[in-house]
Amino acid sequence: LAKTTQPISMDSYEGQEVNITCSHNNIATNDYITWYQQFPSQGPRFIIQGYKTKVTNEVASLFIPADRKSSTLSLPRVSLSDTAVYYCLVGDPAGTALIFGKGTTLSVSS
């Protein structure tokens, strides 16, 4: 599975847009990019998944450039409740289960 690299932590203020970038230089042709959110002492929650270009849902957007060696999770207008750890995962959906990287701890202040 492709190894991912994310910033260890990020700080933001309420109402701002937050972009978290994940590097995955060794991504394979069949690999998808998936992001999860995790609050303390809770299970990870699926946010978004994509293969290329841009994917948007009611929670976030995922931007993937043409070379797919990186991806950016965009959270519009964050609130205090978005304070969490965000994991970027890369893997072949037809392969084995998820391998989590170190994640990015996002802290949102008022």
Place this chain on the structure above:
Amino acid sequence: DTEVTQTPKHLVMGMTNKKSLKCEQHMGHRAMYWYKQKAKKPPELMFVYSYEKLSINESVPSRFSPECPNSSLLNLHLHALQPEDSALYLCASSQDLTDTQYFGPGTRLTVL
């Protein structure tokens, strides 16, 4: 119903005890997973079941014994654990091995 439930929420056990963790889902998912998460670390995969058969065992010590009695239920039997096994144990399920995983809230295990 889009929920994965886990019981108990908290468990404290001694090193000589035998206990079990339970995970249940009623989404018709055919793949189920156990993960272990230590404090401030990412979840680590332990076991994967697909169609009630053990698909992956990530070299987990035999003191952890998974069981999948039916497609909705996944157990993790614990015996002779060590204090370093204290962690949050997460269960997840997905439609199949290629689909998005949905996680339960976890069981906080403390081994004394």
